[in-house]
Amino acid sequence: MEHEHVRAVDPAVADALEGELERQRNTLSMIASENHVSRAVLDAQSSVMTNKYAEGYPGARYYGGCEYADEVEQLAIDRAEELFGAEHVNVQPHSGTQANQAVYFATLEPGDKILSLDLSHGGHLSHGHPANFVGQFYEVEQYEVDEETGYLDYEGLADLAEEFEPDIIVSGYSAYPREVEWERIQTVADDVDALHLADIAHITGLVAAGVHPSPVGIADFVTGSTHKTIRAGRGGIVMCDEEYADDVDAAVFPGGQGGPLMHNVAGKAVGFKEALEPEFEAYAEQTVANAKVLGETLADHGLSLVSGGTDNHLVLVDLRPSHPDTSGGDAEVALEEAGIVLNGNTVPGETRSPFDPSGIRAGTPALTVRGFDEEAIRTVGTCIARVIDAPDDDDVIADVRETVDDLCSAFPLYD
Numbered sequence: 001m002e003h004e005h006v007r008a009v010d011p012a013v014a015d016a017l018e019g020e021l022e023r024q025r026n027t028l029s030m031i032a033s034e035n036h037v038s039r040a041v042l043d044a045q046s047s048v049m050t051n052k053y054a055e056g057y058p059g060a061r062y063y064g065g066c067e068y069a070d071e072v073e074q075l076a077i078d079r080a081e082e083l084f085g086a087e088h089v090n091v092q093p094h095s096g097t098q099a100n101q102a103v104y105f106a107t108l109e110p111g112d113k114i115l116s117l118d119l120s121h122g123g124h125l126s127h128g129h130p131a132n133f134v135g136q137f138y139e140v141e142q143y144e145v146d147e148e149t150g151y152l153d154y155e156g157l158a159d160l161a162e163e164f165e166p167d168i169i170v171s172g173y174s175a176y177p178r179e180v181e182w183e184r185i186q187t188v189a190d191d192v193d194a195l196h197l198a199d200i201a202h203i204t205g206l207v208a209a210g211v212h213p214s215p216v217g218i219a220d221f222v223t224g225s226t227h228k229t230i231r232a233g234r235g236g237i238v239m240c241d242e243e244y245a246d247d248v249d250a251a252v253f254p255g256g257q258g259g260p261l262m263h264n265v266a267g268k269a270v271g272f273k274e275a276l277e278p279e280f281e282a283y284a285e286q287t288v289a290n291a292k293v294l295g296e297t298l299a300d301h302g303l304s305l306v307s308g309g310t311d312n313h314l315v316l317v318d319l320r321p322s323h324p325d326t327s328g329g330d331a332e333v334a335l336e337e338a339g340i341v342l343n344g345n346t347v348p349g350e351t352r353s354p355f356d357p358s359g360i361r362a363g364t365p366a367l368t369v370r371g372f373d374e375e376a377i378r379t380v381g382t383c384i385a386r387v388i389d390a391p392d393d394d395d396v397i398a399d400v401r402e403t404v405d406d407l408c409s410a411f412p413l414y415d
């Protein structure tokens with residue numbers, strides 16, 4: 001990864017690209033929504049497909065010269081259909097948010113009602129936050145997790161649905177560490193005659209590998225992003241039954257987007273092929289096993305986990321019981337100094353602010369790609385706890401940074 005062509009034209013950008021590669025190599029990437037894609041996906045994403053306009057869909061484009069674009073997009077579609085068992089897949093959304101936008105555009109009129117999980121309880125901006133277009137174009141009501149247990153409050157959701165009479169219920173979350181019971185949410189949707197969108201952005205890879213139950217075939221629409229646990233490069237997808245296929249396709253293009261990012265579609269095709277291999281299931285299983293060990297290690301050091309643990313790739317730590325004077329933002333900054341990159345995160349019953357929240361969120365997808373096993377993750381968990389115990393202690397930070405350096409050497413990236 002020399003970037004010699006960039007360097008010849010633009011040394012400033014070449015320096016930044018190389019700096020980012022070294023940053024990823026020399027730190028522990030634990031932002032739960034991030035991952036390291038394969039060299040094959042990187043190669044596809046930096047290909048000449050970036051030059052091609054291919055508005056439309058395979059076999060029905062608005063431009064000539066699309067034979068290879070057709071081939072690549074059809075491969076991405078076929079592989080996604082096989083991976084997820086979906087009747088119809090659209091692989092063109094530029095991101096998970098744009099996948100959600102397509103579903104709203106396909107199914108709702110402005111002013112229609114969306115029932116979704118509150119952002120501070122683990123939801124997502126594109127599920128109805130007032131700062132997002134969704135919160136401005138639609139009427140939004142939000143359900144919550146049970147603040148005592150940290151688990152989704154399915155009964156509260158059912159009561160709220162009966163009262164609010166939503167047109168669509170959104171499930172699927174960005175900071176929820178537990179298995180989602182899709183059938184229970186579908187039952188609520190059926191009872192109030194609402195559609196159901198399951199946004200599996202975070203767990204797309206876990207669902208593909210069969211280590212988290214799938215909402216495909218249960219919810220009316222399933223959206224995902226392709227760069228998180230599934231490692232297929234940046235982008236989004238929408239899955240649905242055949243009856244919604246034309247509406248979803250029209251909502252993606254021309255409804256919400258112009259030309260597809262064909263280099264990213266090529267990355268998705270390659271990443272989905274990799275996800276169909278048996279090794280991917282082993283990777284997804286190890287990701288979850290590592291997250292469980294991470295949670296146990298943090299708990300052993302006195303930290304409080306929302307819901308007490310995890311069933312997926314992430315843990316959410318509420319710092320208030322153990323470290324009331326340390327915010328998630330403080331912890332994020334100190335950990336980054338020590339070479340551990342994660343994010344401060346709101347927690348259920350948040351008492352600070354989204355800019356300086358009470359928790360941290362940590363995920364294992366990227367470390368697992370590097371080969372981290374349970375033993376290495378235990379070391380990482382101990383490092384995190386040490387820094388949180390002494391975020392202002394330069395000696396502790398330096399000592400942890402040494403351990404992080406050793407781990408980065410033992411588990412090299414893009415070698």
Ligand code: DSN
Pocket residue numbers: 032033096124174
């Ligand atoms: N921003 C992503 C996350 O970190 O969860 C979701 O889009």
